[in-house]
Amino acid sequence: MADNWRILDFTTFHGELRFVTKSSRLQSIASATGEITEHSLSDVNIIFVGIYVTLAPAVMYHCAKKDVVVLFCDWKGLPACSLYPWIDAHGRVAARQRAQAALSAPRSKNAWMRIVKAKVKGQTETLKYLNRPSASKLFELAGKVRSGDPTNVEAHAARTYWSVLFGDECFSRDPGAKDMGRNSLLDYGYTILRGHSMRAVLSAGLTPALGLYHKGRSNLFALADDLIEPFRPVVDLAVARLGADATVESREVKRILLQSTLVAFANDGLTVPSVMTDLAQQFGKYVEGEVEHFVVPIWDPKFSGEETQDEYGEV
Structure with missing residues (x-):
């Protein structure tokens, strides 16, 4: 790609x-x-x-x-x-989608476990990069994720993560909040990520409505919402490094958030969209039984090309 x-x-x-x-x-x-x-x-x-x-x-x-x-x-x-384009970029799309629909519960739960582990480890790396506390606690939680995440480690990790990500700010994650602060910045960045994820799922010839964890009746892109999870810390880092008064109404702030979704994801130099595309293709092989284990990449901000500083300059 x-x-x-x-x-x-x-x-x-x-x-x-x-x-x-x-x-x-x-x-x-x-x-x-x-x-x-x-x-x-x-x-x-x-x-x-x-x-x-x-x-x-x-x-x-x-x-x-x-x-x-x-x-x-x-x-x-x-x-x-x-x-979204209706494209058939995968030559065996019908066979792949039938295999996806027939994916066994154990393999589905195992895939979700790997996604959650990768997400929590990516959050850990973000906290370490920003010199925030509780990184070791998150790393420990990542090791406790089991098949299907029955004890909801993801939520436990989120509570710790959001309580320290923005330093001394008193922050509560509230998706869809009407404020123009941190929540709106996160929502905007995640929407861009979701666009990349949707594109990746469609290009892999997968059925986007058949998710692993996200299964809302009206959600046409549940699988995209599953695969996006390990990539969310990319946006979190960009938002954390913006000033507390940053607003999504600022064109420069939006530019920063757009750019944050295009950086290198890990040490191989591949950008976020490329890694998402590869992950969706790998999931397609996983549901068809071509690969035994679903390997989910872990975000490492050291290779993102960002300056190692706590905040961006004036925006």
């Missing part, structure tokens, strides 16, 4: 998007100035579209054809709905 993953952000853009068939490029035309900018879609992963953008259905068709995920955002710049 290519590592040239790009994200186009039009959440604050006022104007029109067009697709020029002759050049096979996306054009953005600013309403105020008439300025035209062209964008190649060949290395684009996700496009964010805001409420001040106009476009024709043909733009959506060409984005889908080129395997680009489009997220439509509200006035805050937070995604509200999406377009």
